[in-house]
Amino acid sequence: MVASARSKQIWLATLGVPLLLLSLYPLQQSIAEKKESIAEQQQELLLRSGKLLKKLSLGYDSLLADIYWTRTVQYNGGILERGESDFSLLAPLLDVTTDLDPRLDVAYQYGAIFLSEKVPAGAGRPDQATALVRKGIALNPTNWRLYYNLGFVYYWYLRDYKQASQTFWEGSKVPGALPWMGAMAAHIAETGGSRDTSRFMWSQIYESTQDVTVRANALAHLQVLRTQDDLDLLKTFIETYKKRTGHAPTSVQDLANAGLLLSVPQDPGGYVYVLDANGEPAVDPQSPMAERVRDWSGRK
Amino acid sequence: MSSVPLFVAVNTFRESVRDRVLYNLIFFALLMMAAAVLVGQISIGIERLVIINLGLSAISLLGLVMSVFIGVGLVYKEIEKRTLYSILAKPVRRWEFLAGKYLGLLLTLAINTALMTLGLFLALLYVDRAIGRADAHILLAVYFILLEFALVTALALFFSCFSTPILSTLYTLGLYVAGMFASDLRDAGALSSSGAVKAVTSVLYYALPNFSNFNVIGATAHGDPIPISLVWQNTAYAAIYILALLLAASAVFSNRNLK
Numbered sequence: 299m300v301a302s303a304r305s306k307q308i309w310l311a312t313l314g315v316p317l318l319l320l321s322l323y324p325l326q327q328s329i330a331e332k333k334e335s336i337a338e339q340q341q342e343l344l345l346r347s348g349k350l351l352k353k354l355s356l357g358y359d360s361l362l363a364d365i366y367w368t369r370t371v372q373y374n375g376g377i378l379e380r381g382e383s384d385f386s387l388l389a390p391l392l393d394v395t396t397d398l399d400p401r402l403d404v405a406y407q408y409g410a411i412f413l414s415e416k417v418p419a420g421a422g423r424p425d426q427a428t429a430l431v432r433k434g435i436a437l438n439p440t441n442w443r444l445y446y447n448l449g450f451v452y453y454w455y456l457r458d459y460k461q462a463s464q465t466f467w468e469g470s471k472v473p474g475a476l477p478w479m480g481a482m483a484a485h486i487a488e489t490g491g492s493r494d495t496s497r498f499m500w501s502q503i504y505e506s507t508q509d510v511t512v513r514a515n516a517l518a519h520l521q522v523l524r525t526q527d528d529l530d531l532l533k534t535f536i537e538t539y540k541k542r543t544g545h546a547p548t549s550v551q552d553l554a555n556a557g558l559l560l561s562v563p564q565d566p567g568g569y570v571y572v573l574d575a576n577g578e579p580a581v582d583p584q585s586p587m588a589e590r591v592r593d594w595s596g597r598k
Numbered sequence: 599m600s601s602v603p604l605f606v607a608v609n610t611f612r613e614s615v616r617d618r619v620l621y622n623l624i625f626f627a628l629l630m631m632a633a634a635v636l637v638g639q640i641s642i643g644i645e646r647l648v649i650i651n652l653g654l655s656a657i658s659l660l661g662l663v664m665s666v667f668i669g670v671g672l673v674y675k676e677i678e679k680r681t682l683y684s685i686l687a688k689p690v691r692r693w694e695f696l697a698g699k700y701l702g703l704l705l706t707l708a709i710n711t712a713l714m715t716l717g718l719f720l721a722l723l724y725v726d727r728a729i730g731r732a733d734a735h736i737l738l739a740v741y742f743i744l745l746e747f748a749l750v751t752a753l754a755l756f757f758s759c760f761s762t763p764i765l766s767t768l769y770t771l772g773l774y775v776a777g778m779f780a781s782d783l784r785d786a787g788a789l790s791s792s793g794a795v796k797a798v799t800s801v802l803y804y805a806l807p808n809f810s811n812f813n814v815i816g817a818t819a820h821g822d823p824i825p826i827s828l829v830w831q832n833t834a835y836a837a838i839y840i841l842a843l844l845l846a847a848s849a850v851f852s853n854r855n856l857k
Binding site: 357358359360363367399401402404 | 637644648655659782809810813820
């Protein structure tokens with residue numbers, strides 16, 4: 299009798315527990331939907347002192363650094379995905395991360411880019427970026443790549459070519475620095491901003507990082523530079539067309555028909571180039587490249 | 599040399615293995631290794647760094663928990679269960695009993711640590727597809743963690759000779775935390791204008807067990823080489839401190855009235 303009562307309990311548990319757990323699934327979905335409809339909780343960073351955290355970590359500062367780094371990536375990635383514009387915690391998170399582990403190179407590179415990029419692609423605070431990377435250099439004076447990151451911020455985001463050249467020059471003197479650092483310093487000092495220099499720098503970033511977000515950002519910049527190259531080339535073909543025919547083309551197809559182009563070229567977004575109202579080559583307004591080229595126009 | 603401590607040690611090891619808490623802790627540590635692999639997917643480019651940090655930290659933290667919570671009960675349990683009297687009624691001297699208890703727990707910790715280290719290397723193998731000579735420095739970090747366990751266990755055993763488990767836990771953890779801050783205490787004292795404060799903090803710096811000596815997790819994760827001189831210095835430091843604690847424990851326990 300006792301045995302049959304126990305056996306009943308076992309059957310009840312075997313069937314009942316999975317059923318009860320399964321019933322939680324729709325309930326949890328409903329709760330999650332309701333929570334999303336409530337105003338999002340403001341993210342807080344309660345402890346902003348990396349130095350204090352380092353003391354409190356009782357020797358587990360490297361682990362804590364990894365946790366804060368993961369949190370930083372999640373925070374920034376979430377903002378970029380949602381298209382928001384408030385990056386106020388990005389600099390403090392990176393600061394704490396690098397206080398806990400001053401040798402976390404990826405954090406400095408990440409900060410250099412995403413603190414400097416204009417909203418909504420980043421925080422729009424190149425001053426915070428330079429402060430972060432300078433801190434990294436002070437803590438890691440033999441890491442030439444940090445000089446590269448700093449020089450890049452001065453070059454691309456602040457357009458301070460003198461400071462950029464100076465930074466690349468200082469970095470070139472660090473043992474182990476790649477030879478092109480010195481060449482870069484000289485080239486920037488001589489020519490200021492140039493598309494070739496920019497392309498080289500973004501290519502370096504694209505090839506040297508394994509962070510998906512940083513790579514995507516670098517690729518986007520390289521695509522804009524390529525688009526600008528294409529538009530410049532189309533301008534020369536239009537001039538050639540005008541000289542040959544005596545009149546301006548009405549579309550890019552005219553250039554292909556005249557044998558100046560093998561086919562109508564496309565921008566990196568897959569849209570064919572068009573002529574604007576003034577007969578100048580332009581990106582198709584429907585193309586995702588249109589906004590990027592507009593935002594970054596004037597940059598070299 | 600008497601073989602009694604070894605018999606007590608083997609018996610202590612068997613008791614520890616029977617304790618299911620240990621299995622749960624090992625399982626949890628191995629779970630953390632798996633989590634490290636997943637976290638590494640998010641932190642692309644630093645997977646190895648994250649795995650080593652998380653793995654070594656898990657081994658250190660969980661081993662610390664084992665050292666403290668099992669260590670403080672080593673003597674107390676035997677007194678409470680009244681088994682100590684039958685043990686001491688045999689030709690087992692009190693210091694032999696203590697030494698055996700200590701060695702037994704140390705053996706348990708060593709084997710658990712070895713299993714968790716294996717888990718760490720498996721996680722690294724999964725990420726890197728190969729284990730190289732460069733990974734040997736991880737073993738050094740694990741060795742330092744074992745030295746840390748040995749010192750914490752000696753502390754716990756010492757307190758367990760005259761105190762209850764709860765108080766022994768508090769004292770052991772308190773000294774562990776104080777030991778981690780020993781350098782900061784000294785630095786704070788150096789900034790003081792008072793000679794007495796300078797002297798006290800300096801004495802404390804040398805008297806407290808300096809657990810930060812054994813922490814090379816960050817350096818290991820970044821692939822920094824560990825100087826061989828540090829290995830034997832830390833070994834000597836731990837051995838001397840442990841010997842002092844075991845002698846003190848033996849003295850206290852020998853004079854303790856067990857009635």
